[in-house]
Amino acid sequence: DHVAGLLDRGRRTLGHLLDRADSELTHTHARVVALSPAATLRRGYAVLQRADGHVVRGPAEVTAGEALRARVADGEFSVKVSE
Incomplete structure (x- = not known):
């Protein structure tokens, strides 16, 4: 039971870390796109x-x-x- 609990906790922690990293990557990508010269040209x-x-x-x-x-x-x- 103790090992199963640790395994479950590890999976949840890893899942949380991956979700947070994905969110940070998405936000960084959005900032890069918004600041690109091509985006400026598309605005007119x-x-x-x-x-x-x-x-x-x-x-x-x-x-x-x-x-x-x-x-x-x-x-x-x-x-x-x-x-």
Whole structure:
């Protein structure tokens, strides 16, 4: 009876630890997905890149008439700076 009780207790403890680890993994995965650049693009944002591939971080980095690439969730397209 004592060994059976210890075995049962061990199984419950292991089950609890596995459930907790699964929950933590699920939450970590959700955070990684939410913070990914792809998730940001799916929310409607775009990433602008210059011809050399550098990301545009502010208006002072571009000049009128410059061609840029806009990356969005479903692909990319060309844009031209008008002013």
